[in-house]
Amino acid sequence: METVTLTMKDQPGLYLEADSITPDAFAGKKAEEIVDLPVYTGREQHRLGDFFEVSGTAGATPAETKIVVNGDISRVKYIGMKMTDGEVVANGNADMYVGAWMQGGKITVNGNVDAFAGTGMKGGEIIINGNAGNYLGAAYRGDWRGMAGGKIVVKGNAGSDLGTFMTGGEIVVGGDVDVHVATHAEGGKIVIKGNAKRRLGGQMVEGEIYVFGNIDVMMPGFAYREDVDVEVDGVKGRFALYEGDLGERHRKRKGQAIYAKLYQLVGA
Amino acid sequence: MAEYLIKNGFVFDPVLGIRGDAADIAIKDGKIVETSAVKSPKVIDAAGKTVMAGGVDIHAHVAGPKVNIGRNFRPEDKLFNCKPGHGIERMQGGFSVPTTIRTGYDYAHMGYTTVMEAAMPPLYARHTHEEMRDTPILDQGAYPVFGNNWFVLEYLKNHEIENTAAYIAWLLRATKGYAVKVVNPGGTEAWAWGLNCENIHDPVPYFDITPAQIVKGLIEANEYLGLPHSMHVHANNLGTPGNYQTTLDTFKLSEGIKPNSKFGRDQVMHHTHVQFHSYGGEGFNFESKAPEIMDYVNTHDNITIDLGCVTLDETTTMTADGPFEHHLTELNHLKWANADVELETAAGVVPFVYSANNKANAVQWCIGLELGLLAKDFMRVFLTTDHPNAGPFIRYPRIMKWLMSQEARDQQFDAFKHKDKVIEATNLAGMDRELDLYEIAQMTRAGPAKSLGLAHMYGGLAPGLDGDVAIFDFNPNEPYAPDDIEKAFGNARHLFKSGVQVISDHEIASNGNKRTLWVNAKVNENPQVMRDVKEKFLRYYTVTLNNYEVAGHHYVPNPYVIEVDATQ
Ligand SMILES: [Zn+2]
Numbered sequence: 001m002e003t004v005t006l007t008m009k010d011q012p013g014l015y016l017e018a019d020s021i022t023p024d025a026f027a028g029k030k031a032e033e034i035v036d037l038p039v040y041t042g043r044e045q046h047r048l049g050d051f052f053e054v055s056g057t058a059g060a061t062p063a064e065t066k067i068v069v070n071g072d073i074s075r076v077k078y079i080g081m082k083m084t085d086g087e088v089v090a091n092g093n094a095d096m097y098v099g100a101w102m103q104g105g106k107i108t109v110n111g112n113v114d115a116f117a118g119t120g121m122k123g124g125e126i127i128i129n130g131n132a133g134n135y136l137g138a139a140y141r142g143d144w145r146g147m148a149g150g151k152i153v154v155k156g157n158a159g160s161d162l163g164t165f166m167t168g169g170e171i172v173v174g175g176d177v178d179v180h181v182a183t184h185a186e187g188g189k190i191v192i193k194g195n196a197k198r199r200l201g202g203q204m205v206e207g208e209i210y211v212f213g214n215i216d217v218m219m220p221g222f223a224y225r226e227d228v229d230v231e232v233d234g235v236k237g238r239f240a241l242y243e244g245d246l247g248e249r250h251r252k253r254k255g256q257a258i259y260a261k262l263y264q265l266v267g268a
Numbered sequence: 269m270a271e272y273l274i275k276n277g278f279v280f281d282p283v284l285g286i287r288g289d290a291a292d293i294a295i296k297d298g299k300i301v302e303t304s305a306v307k308s309p310k311v312i313d314a315a316g317k318t319v320m321a322g323g324v325d326i327h328a329h330v331a332g333p334k335v336n337i338g339r340n341f342r343p344e345d346k347l348f349n350c351k352p353g354h355g356i357e358r359m360q361g362g363f364s365v366p367t368t369i370r371t372g373y374d375y376a377h378m379g380y381t382t383v384m385e386a387a388m389p390p391l392y393a394r395h396t397h398e399e400m401r402d403t404p405i406l407d408q409g410a411y412p413v414f415g416n417n418w419f420v421l422e423y424l425k426n427h428e429i430e431n432t433a434a435y436i437a438w439l440l441r442a443t444k445g446y447a448v449k450v451v452n453p454g455g456t457e458a459w460a461w462g463l464n465c466e467n468i469h470d471p472v473p474y475f476d477i478t479p480a481q482i483v484k485g486l487i488e489a490n491e492y493l494g495l496p497h498s499m500h501v502h503a504n505n506l507g508t509p510g511n512y513q514t515t516l517d518t519f520k521l522s523e524g525i526k527p528n529s530k531f532g533r534d535q536v537m538h539h540t541h542v543q544f545h546s547y548g549g550e551g552f553n554f555e556s557k558a559p560e561i562m563d564y565v566n567t568h569d570n571i572t573i574d575l576g577c578v579t580l581d582e583t584t585t586m587t588a589d590g591p592f593e594h595h596l597t598e599l600n601h602l603k604w605a606n607a608d609v610e611l612e613t614a615a616g617v618v619p620f621v622y623s624a625n626n627k628a629n630a631v632q633w634c635i636g637l638e639l640g641l642l643a644k645d646f647m648r649v650f651l652t653t654d655h656p657n658a659g660p661f662i663r664y665p666r667i668m669k670w671l672m673s674q675e676a677r678d679q680q681f682d683a684f685k686h687k688d689k690v691i692e693a694t695n696l697a698g699m700d701r702e703l704d705l706y707e708i709a710q711m712t713r714a715g716p717a718k719s720l721g722l723a724h725m726y727g728g729l730a731p732g733l734d735g736d737v738a739i740f741d742f743n744p745n746e747p748y749a750p751d752d753i754e755k756a757f758g759n760a761r762h763l764f765k766s767g768v769q770v771i772s773d774h775e776i777a778s779n780g781n782k783r784t785l786w787v788n789a790k791v792n793e794n795p796q797v798m799r800d801v802k803e804k805f806l807r808y809y810t811v812t813l814n815n816y817e818v819a820g821h822h823y824v825p826n827p828y829v830i831e832v833d834a835t836q
Contacts, residue, residue, distance in 0.1 A: 142603075
């Protein structure tokens with residue numbers, strides 16, 4: 001695997017829209033070609049090299065390409081958007097849409113990410129070693145196609161509207177989450193190791209939510225069924241199983257209605 | 269104005285009866301003229317290319333409140349497809365519900381120059397006109413909806429044709445409307461009670477009138493006035509398996525009524541998006557009844573139809589057929605918008621994904637094309653997608669490809685997941701007919717222009733007609749692949765609108781000088797109708813008459829008024 005290193009040299013005046021920072025766009029290119037890739041601030045088009053020092057050479061394919069982004073990237077959006085393979089390591093706090101519509105490969109953020117990370121994600125892996133903002137693994141505004149595959153791991157906390165319209169894949173949050181979890185979801189798995197607040201699984205049709213800590217208010221559309229022993233993300237424990245959202249339509253499989261499942265840890 | 273001479277193109281023009289012969293077309297002062305009438309024209313070399321009149325779309329949803337609801341509640345429709353402005357070309361966005369700017373440009377790129385907005389809620393006519401005003405290049409008109417309007421229901425319950433006609437004349441003037449549109453007659457009003465009208469004799473709650481009385485009465489009122497276009501109907505029971513019987517019953521309501529119009533049309537009923545109305549069978553086993561439908565259409569020359577072809581895209585459905593949109597959201601569980609328009613109509617909007625993997629959608633695709641291939645008279649059968657309901661209008665060139673090439677249809681059949689079941693439920697796989705460009709020019713130009721009563725302006729290349737001319741990179745005398753058809757007719761080389769070159773070498777060269785067409789029908793004084801209008805506004809409407817009428821330069825900066833005298 002070949003590595004390309006980007007180091008921020010000039011902060012953009014406005015936010016930088018840099019959906020060209022992907023192994024797919026870099027593959028087969030030398031540093032002097034990579035600096036010419038387009039980025040946008042507001043309505044203006046610039047070169048990636050206007051903001052970043054670029055060194056190294058990309059691999060022949062996305063799979064053979066690793067990108068390391070250094071410096072203050074808190075105003076850089078769309079890192080790793082739509083990437084299909086390869087690796088991106090962002091050393092710092094990144095702005096919105098990290099790994100949005102990602103299909104494969106791996107993104108590691110050694111810092112926090114702002115909202116919409118993993119929007120509409122289909123595959124691959126995102127590791128966030130800080131906190132995540134709102135709408136992690138959710139659908140684009142208005143869309144009904146949220147995260148469908150792959151895995152997102154957040155070491156810290158996540159914001160609100162986690163996994164909205166999620167249909168597949170897995171999100172693991174090490175800390176706490178804000179309101180609205182898996183709203184409208186039709187599949188997928190969300191593990192919350194800390195505490196949750198309110199509105200978990202509103203209008204959720206299918207899929208799973210696991211909460212290790214407290215839930216401030218349970219949705220009235222979820223009904224307690226039984227206590228079950230489950231192993232999740234390497235933790236074995238006894239969970240209270242709730243099913244819902246009872247106010248929604250539910251598909252049937254072999255004559256049995258399928259419900260979304262919400263598990264809350266009650267004992268080790 | 270500049271003079272143009274378009275030389276040596278292969279011309280397809282039903283008005284002149286030219287079927288692909290090389291000919292020269294001259295434009296002067298905004299009109300087509302004899303080639304001898306231009307003195308020092310700018311010469312456009314069209315050798316090896318196809319030349320046709322500007323396209324005329326008789327039915328599309330391109331402006332007004334429900335289109336804008338579609339835009340507002342579908343930000344994802346603009347995802348990754350916005351184009352910044354450059355030069356005179358303005359910023360564009362959207363796929364199935366494009367911005368007004370993209371609407372104008374995309375039609376122009378297909379060689380279209382006139383597009384009718386098919387359903388204008390009268391109360392929101394102002395909004396509709398503002399959007400049409402902001403749609404560049406195209407001449408446009410809008411059809412106010414009448415089929416669930418309280419005035420109409422009350423007058424026609426007692427068969428008061430003269431009062432209905434006076435109300436139509438008043439409303440066309442108030443809303444700057446073009447024609448009489450009917451959507452799910454009575455059914456949309458019934459929807460306010462949570463009901464529907466499922467056949468033409470199903471009475472409307474409270475009003476105690478049937479869809480048959482509404483449709484027949486509106487045809488009679490339309491002919492009483494002698495409007496340019498006929499009554500334009502979307503019948504009851506759209507989209508339901510077995511509905512073809514309702515469609516035939518609706519067609520039959522036109523029997524025995526003679527057209528009364530100075531505008532050259534021969535029909536008294538235009539039935540729109542007939543694909544959605546040609547279903548046999550039940551439930552998921554629905555099947556094509558296109559042959560039964562086209563048997564009727566082919567043998568009755570006082571109706572015209574448009575196809576409403578399914579294009580197998582993700583799109584945004586929108587119609588004044590409120591109960592149907594509720595049915596759709598129950599079916600696909602996607603978001604739904606529903607609106608009631610006071611005394612007049614209603615509307616619903618739901619996104620929809622037509623998929624080649626879905627048997628029902630594939631059957632719908634077949635039915636639309638079957639209707640076209642079974643047609644005998646292309647001056648009465650027009651190409652549409654009921655944009656955006658069965659698919660976005662930008663797919664017209666793809667539909668041309670399917671109608672013109674069995675190979676292209678076979679390719680699509682091979683892409684269907686349930687190919688065998690689809691073939692079993694339809695007739696298309698056995699059809700080897702391939703339309704030619706003359707028939708396409710009838711379906712997209714001369715035919716709709718005639719049906720609209722606008723054959724004196726649009727649809728042909730005869731001297732005296734408007735200077736609307738499209739030139740496509742297509743040589744019909746050389747071998748071509750099916751995809752070449754789609755490519756060429758989706759990207760006109762040059763386009764002239766009213767004598768102005770609006771596309772030059774595939775690029776937008778001018779934003780044109782768009783006109784809004786509306787019909788000013790003069791009728792005898794009718795104190796009763798005027799009293800009824802006043803009373804309804806006082807008692808029921810949330811706005812006053814002063815805030816209702818479309819008046820002034822702001823809404824219609826460049827009107828083209830068609831005068832009709834119905835005083836007797
Ligand atoms: Zn329509």
